[in-house]
Structure formats: C-alpha cells, structure tokens
Amino acid sequence: MGDPPVIDKSYDVVVIGSGAGGGTVAQELAPLVRDGRNVLVVEQGPRISPEECNGVELEMAPALYQDDGGFLTADGTMTLAFGRVYGGSTFVYTGTSMQPPERVIRNWNVPGVEHSDLDARARTFAAQNNVHFLADELINENNRLFVEGCRRAGYVAQQFPINVRGCNGSSLCNLGCPHGAKQGTHRKQLPAAERAGVAVVTRAEALRIEEHAVIVRVSEKPDGAKGQPSEWPPGDYRIRAGAIVLAAGAVGSPALLLRSQLPGLPRRVGEGFTCHPAHILVGEHPGAITNDVGHPKSFFVDRAEEEGYVLETCMYFPFTTAKNLAGFGEPHSTLMQAFPRLQMILVLACDKAVPGNRVTVGRDGTPRVHYRFTEETIAALIRATRASARIFFAAGAVRVHAPSADPPLLEAADVDRIDERIDARHFKPGKISVSAAHLMGGCGMGRSAADSVTDSRGRVHGMPWLRVADASLFPDSLEINPYLTIMALADRVAEGIRQDAGSFLPMNEAVSRW
Amino acid sequence: MSNTTFAPVRDRFRTIARTIVPEAEALDEAGWAELESIVEQGLASRPSSVRRQLRLFVRALDLLPLLRFGHTFRALDRRRRTRFLLAVQDARLLLVRRGFWGLRTLIFMGYYGRAGAAAAIGYRADVRGWEIRR
Known part of the structure; x- marks a missing residue:
C-alpha cells in the first residue's frame, strides 16, 4: 500500500486563504477570468451559512476559529483568535471598518506605499461593504x-x-452573524468573485508551496460538523499555477512559507510579528x-x-x-x-514589532508564535x-x-x-488572560530581502510568481482595527498581478514548462 | 467519564472544579457528566501529551498541599483550598501559572458552556436580537 495518488490540476492563479486579503484578491482578479484565465481560491475552513450560526459559543467557536479561538503562543501566555472559514476572520469580526491611519502608514516608511493610495482604495471597499454609522x-x-x-x-x-446591512442586534458577531448582516468577504467579495467565475474550494488546506505549485489536502466533512462539504473530492492535490497568492493570515502565511523551505526564501520570513494584546x-x-x-x-x-x-x-x-x-x-x-x-x-x-516576536514552525510543520510582552x-x-x-x-x-x-x-x-x-x-504573564485578534506582520513589506519579505506590491523578493496579500505584509502594528487596510493592500497586489498577467503563459504551454 | 482525560483523577478534578466555581457544588451527576463531556470535547483536538500533562497537574495539585498543610487538597476545607490555589495561580514558575490557567479555563468552559449555566447567570443573547428585547 503506497500513498494515495496526488491529483494534478492547473490554474493561472491560486489564492491561499479567503479572508480580507484573499477574498479581495479573488474579486479583483475576476477580470482575468473574463479574459480566459482561471483563478482558484483554496480555503482551509468550511463554507458556513448564516442559518447555521446559532450563537452557541461552544458549537460555533470550533466551527469558525483555528483552535476554537484559543491558539496559544509558544510560551502559553496569550491566546490568538483567527478565523478558519469561508471569509476568514471577516466572518467573525464585528464589522468595524477603520481607514488606514496616516501617521502609522507614514511611519511604516515602505517605499511605494502611500497613505493617500491606501486611503482611496479602503474608501472604495468601505462603500462596497456598506460601511456606515x-x-x-x-x-x-x-x-x-x-x-x-x-x-x-x-x-x-x-x-x-461598521459594515452591516440589516443588523438585528443579536450581539453574536464574533460567533458568525445569524442573519448575514455583516458584509465581510464571505458576503461581498467572494460571492462576487464566484459569480464572475473564480473557483473557491473549501476544506482545502495548503500543505506546502513548491515553485509554481501548491500541495493542497482536501478533507471530508466530519460527521455532525457545521458547513458544506468541500467542492472537490477529498484527497491530495498538486495545483500548478502561474502565480500563487498567499493570504493565509499573519500566522498562516509565514508558517506556510517556512515549512515549504523554498530555496532562496528571504530570511526575514516570520519575523516582525505583532498584534494588539x-x-x-x-x-x-x-x-x-x-x-x-x-x-x-x-x-x-x-x-x-x-x-x-x-x-x-x-x-x-x-x-x-x-x-x-x-x-x-x-x-x-x-x-x-x-x-x-x-x-x-x-x-x-x-505593540511594536520587536526582535524575537516571530512565527516559526515546529518539527511537524505546525505554526508556533513566539511572543513576549x-x-x-x-x-x-x-x-x-x-x-x-x-x-x-x-x-x-x-x-x-x-x-x-x-x-x-x-x-x-x-x-x-x-x-x-x-x-x-x-x-x-500566565496568570492573567491576554488575547489578540489583530495579528500582523511575518511577511513584511520593505526595500529588499535584507529588511523584508516582499516589496510594496506583495511580491516575495526574488520570487515574482509568489505574492502575499494579507496582514502579514504589515511591517509594524497598524494601531487600529485592520481589515480595510488589508483589503487596500490586497487590492494593490491584485492590481500588480493583473498588470503582470501578460507575462503569464497560456496554461497548456505553461504546464509543460513548470 | 470512564475513558476521559480526568477519569483516573475524577475526585481530585471535581474538588478543584468546586473550588474554582463554587456553584459546581450544586451539580448533580448529570450536571457533572455534562461539564466533563464539554471539557473532553474541548481537549479532543489537543495532543495526547497535553491530556497526560493535565492529569499529572491535577495529581500534583492534590498532593502539594501535604507540604504546606499536612493534608491533600481533597482533605482541606474550602478556605485552605482557595488559599492554596491562589498561591499556585501566583507561582514564580511560569509553567505552574500556565498549567493552572489552562485547568481553570477548562473548568470554566465545562461549567459556563452548559446552556443551564448561561441562563442561570442571566445571559440572554438570542439570534432574534432586538426583536424579542424591545
């Protein structure tokens, strides 16, 4: 008995993750689909309907969050909450929609990242998501x-x-809105992308990245679990792609890069992790x-x-x-x-990104977040x-x-x-509870591989086929609720891919080349 | 609880739980079964090493008061049990503080995760929101 066969597939672009970053990239790459390209989003979590969100804390947390919302830092002194569901953390936030702060973006000092540009893009998404008082x-x-x-x-x-439409005040935002009132990527950008022909596969975990390929494991829906079964049959897939966009969040993205051990990976991957304890x-x-x-x-x-x-x-x-x-x-x-x-x-x-606070992976490839106050x-x-x-x-x-x-x-x-x-x-630490839900950094933007992981458009230094489009791009804390800023940065990443699309080869030729 | 994490240390675990949440004193056998089932579900996705460490920690918490009070934790009165756990919570060693934080978190999960406990404290959130509260 050997390992089960790996199923081969090919796409022009594969996006890993469907939260504020991945969902935005998916929508903004829809024009490529109209031009005959194919785009795939893989999401580790399930697709869950508002009707399944019953507000029962101990039922919803395991269905929506990584480690039930209690992912522990390496020394066990803080828990991190991040979504693992179609829509990522936008499924479980409260919809608070803040523009990127001018002072912070200026202090980031990333060449090519201007506050005015991020601000304008964030306003577009705010309008799209019905942000209002x-x-x-x-x-x-x-x-x-x-x-x-x-x-x-x-x-x-x-x-x-906030970005709600028809909020009935259940107060259960963090357990998934039972009425679908919150306009996260699961309600806006991902459905728009799917209508335009972008494929989304749920219960699909990216195990590692190879050059121009992602190894993905699609799992069966466990008995009694919430959510729909995956769109693909269970099994391991090797998905070849012209471009790969990493949008698995500030823990998931650096961890995936580190366990993939790609030759030439910038050495700063995982460094610069920060959050709002x-x-x-x-x-x-x-x-x-x-x-x-x-x-x-x-x-x-x-x-x-x-x-x-x-x-x-x-x-x-x-x-x-x-x-x-x-x-x-x-x-x-x-x-x-x-x-x-x-x-x-x-x-x-x-907090500030400081040396030592970083994401690594254990021997089994699972993420470990090292954080000291x-x-x-x-x-x-x-x-x-x-x-x-x-x-x-x-x-x-x-x-x-x-x-x-x-x-x-x-x-x-x-x-x-x-x-x-x-x-x-x-x-x-260890006596009192500290938690964080705004997780940032780990694949920070900057000038070169000496000081960062990507450039200002999310291109991984030295690997133009690999992009990052989530909060891991932040070179330091945002100091306010981050999702509109993530969307603005992801929009820039998608724009870069659209501009580079001409250099992508048609898939039938590309497959033989990769 | 026969095959669960805390089955081999059941009395010790329940004594600690009653000290963490005094209302647990009023639980009947069905209530304890519900609490322990919730705790077990919470641990289901954790490595077996974590479950072993928790059992060991519960055993240690029962025995350590011998050094200070000359009795096991189970043999202490409520006041001394509380005093002992306060000292554990404040221990110099991070490992001990973390262990206690983890155990107390599981106990809170088991106790307050029950629908009956949520109702008893007056928590009334409902998917219908304002519709039933105006």
Whole structure:
C-alpha cells in the first residue's frame, strides 16, 4: 500500500486563504477570468451559512476559529483568535471598518506605499461593504454608558463605522452573524468573485508551496460538523499555477512559507510579528443594562498616538467572559452572576514589532508564535486599564474588574487609588488572560530581502510568481482595527498581478514548462 | 467519564472544579457528566501529551498541599483550598501559572458552556436580537 495518488490540476492563479486579503484578491482578479484565465481560491475552513450560526459559543467557536479561538503562543501566555472559514476572520469580526491611519502608514516608511493610495482604495471597499454609522436607536446601553463615561472622565469617544446591512442586534458577531448582516468577504467579495467565475474550494488546506505549485489536502466533512462539504473530492492535490497568492493570515502565511523551505526564501520570513494584546474589562452597574443585545462594538477611544492604546466597547459570551476575568472562586462567581449588569471594555495595546516576536514552525510543520510582552506594551495595557476604570466609574459602575490589579476587583471607594491599585507589578504573564485578534506582520513589506519579505506590491523578493496579500505584509502594528487596510493592500497586489498577467503563459504551454 | 482525560483523577478534578466555581457544588451527576463531556470535547483536538500533562497537574495539585498543610487538597476545607490555589495561580514558575490557567479555563468552559449555566447567570443573547428585547 503506497500513498494515495496526488491529483494534478492547473490554474493561472491560486489564492491561499479567503479572508480580507484573499477574498479581495479573488474579486479583483475576476477580470482575468473574463479574459480566459482561471483563478482558484483554496480555503482551509468550511463554507458556513448564516442559518447555521446559532450563537452557541461552544458549537460555533470550533466551527469558525483555528483552535476554537484559543491558539496559544509558544510560551502559553496569550491566546490568538483567527478565523478558519469561508471569509476568514471577516466572518467573525464585528464589522468595524477603520481607514488606514496616516501617521502609522507614514511611519511604516515602505517605499511605494502611500497613505493617500491606501486611503482611496479602503474608501472604495468601505462603500462596497456598506460601511456606515449605526443609527442611534440601535445603540445599546453597554455602548451608551461607555460614551457617557468617556464624556464625564474626559476621554473622546468616537463611533465605529461598521459594515452591516440589516443588523438585528443579536450581539453574536464574533460567533458568525445569524442573519448575514455583516458584509465581510464571505458576503461581498467572494460571492462576487464566484459569480464572475473564480473557483473557491473549501476544506482545502495548503500543505506546502513548491515553485509554481501548491500541495493542497482536501478533507471530508466530519460527521455532525457545521458547513458544506468541500467542492472537490477529498484527497491530495498538486495545483500548478502561474502565480500563487498567499493570504493565509499573519500566522498562516509565514508558517506556510517556512515549512515549504523554498530555496532562496528571504530570511526575514516570520519575523516582525505583532498584534494588539487585549484584556476584557468589566464594570458592574447597580441595575441591569442592555448588553447582550445590540451591536457589541459601536464606540472606541483612540489613544494610540499619545499613550499606545485603544479602548473599544465589547460584549462577550459566558465562557469567554469567565476565562478572561482574573481569579476564581467566590469573587469570580459573584461577577459572573452579575452578567446582566456588566458593562464591558476591550483594551488593546499598540505593540511594536520587536526582535524575537516571530512565527516559526515546529518539527511537524505546525505554526508556533513566539511572543513576549515588552515593558512598553505592558505599560500601555496598564494605562489603558486605568483609563477604563475611570470610564466605568464615571459611567456609574459600582465595581470594576481589572486583571492588572491584585485583588482584581476595585470598589467605588478605590476611585482615587486607581493608579496605585492597577499596576504593572500585577501583570503576570500566565496568570492573567491576554488575547489578540489583530495579528500582523511575518511577511513584511520593505526595500529588499535584507529588511523584508516582499516589496510594496506583495511580491516575495526574488520570487515574482509568489505574492502575499494579507496582514502579514504589515511591517509594524497598524494601531487600529485592520481589515480595510488589508483589503487596500490586497487590492494593490491584485492590481500588480493583473498588470503582470501578460507575462503569464497560456496554461497548456505553461504546464509543460513548470 | 470512564475513558476521559480526568477519569483516573475524577475526585481530585471535581474538588478543584468546586473550588474554582463554587456553584459546581450544586451539580448533580448529570450536571457533572455534562461539564466533563464539554471539557473532553474541548481537549479532543489537543495532543495526547497535553491530556497526560493535565492529569499529572491535577495529581500534583492534590498532593502539594501535604507540604504546606499536612493534608491533600481533597482533605482541606474550602478556605485552605482557595488559599492554596491562589498561591499556585501566583507561582514564580511560569509553567505552574500556565498549567493552572489552562485547568481553570477548562473548568470554566465545562461549567459556563452548559446552556443551564448561561441562563442561570442571566445571559440572554438570542439570534432574534432586538426583536424579542424591545
């Protein structure tokens, strides 16, 4: 008995991943299909319908996320959440749609990447995805209290532009919208691409890349699993391609490159990984508030430039909340019992790409994310936590839970001791929960292979047939929710491929050449 | 629980779980079975080495109080159990803190992942959203 045969296929372009980057590239390469080229998207996760999104935390998380949303960093001190489904993380985000920040793009200092260009492209996708401000009558008390608390405490709350259409306020965005209201790539760009003739194959994991080829394993739908079966029969495929676009995310893309061991790969692959490490904080109010109904993330405070953090409204589910509250026993239970009275704030630190924080692969080829909290990142989390405590109390909370306080519960009488109670000495990795969903870097753009993995158009240095089109391109933190910036960069990558298409050979000749 | 990760250390695991979530004290056998089934599902995709390490960790948590209190964890009263676990949570060794964080996360998953627990804490999110809350 030998290995099962590998099935050969050929495409002009293969895109690996279907999130904000891959979905955008798929749509923007549709003109190639009209010109007689063929384009394929392979997605590791399943295709899941809104009707299957029932809001049950422990059913949806395994269906939608890598490692149920709890991918652990190598030293086990932070969990990373990223989608593994048709639409990638755009299936599970809250639809917050931020333009690329001018200051950040300027500081990236990548030759050929201009803020004005990214901004214009992002605006096009914002319009495409129905980005707008939610109507006032749809804002819940969890969000209103944040705005009021900010006003009283002297912080400027801004409303998030979001990309929903027909949101009914289930509050279940992070478990997949049950009404398909969120306009991620799974609702807009991928269906548009498929209508134009781009093929999308789900449950298809890219195992490795060879020169002008991807080895893909298509899996059967497990019994009882959510989602549709793959469009292709299960088995291993060798898909030859004129161009390969890597859009598997800031963990998946560098990991795939590293395990492929392509000769001449830039040595910086996997380096420059960064994220927005985050805490969930809660404030307990005397009476019940609307928190588990309504869009969960409608407002934010941006202190990235001045203090290195962003505060966002949020609302999570019972297990996620329990996991993220520090401690255990009676104090923890008392807070959980107060669920209908809880206001929540997500604090995000704007960390920097630093040496040592990187993606590697284990002996079995699985990704490993090495991440250590720098003193600056911890200090930013502490400042953010202190600010949140002030906002909670100003909004009328009687008790605040802060993971970086010991004990973590602050009473109203502590309001003048916030700086003393919330302190970096209580930030103990491994003890308190830290998670991140904005994962960036690992295939950063730059000038040459000496300082980066790709050029400003996502071309891997020395390998013009291999492109990258996802958040791994970021040379450093974006310091705000990233999906529109990813789409803008992916649009540039697709444009580059369209421009280069003339150099692609017709497939029948190409097959014999590759 | 006969073939599950914590079956060989069932009493120890349940005693720790009751200390982490005091309401677990009220669980009947069916409630425990549900909690343990959820924990097992959560571990299903993890390597078998992780399950072995967790079992070992539970055994260690039961025995370590002998050094400090002269009794196993199971033989301690609630106050001492809590005191001991607080010390473990704050341990100098990252490995120990991580182990405890992982175990407590699994226990929270098992307890709060039950539909009954979500309802008991007043969590009411529903796919119908505002339609049923106005």
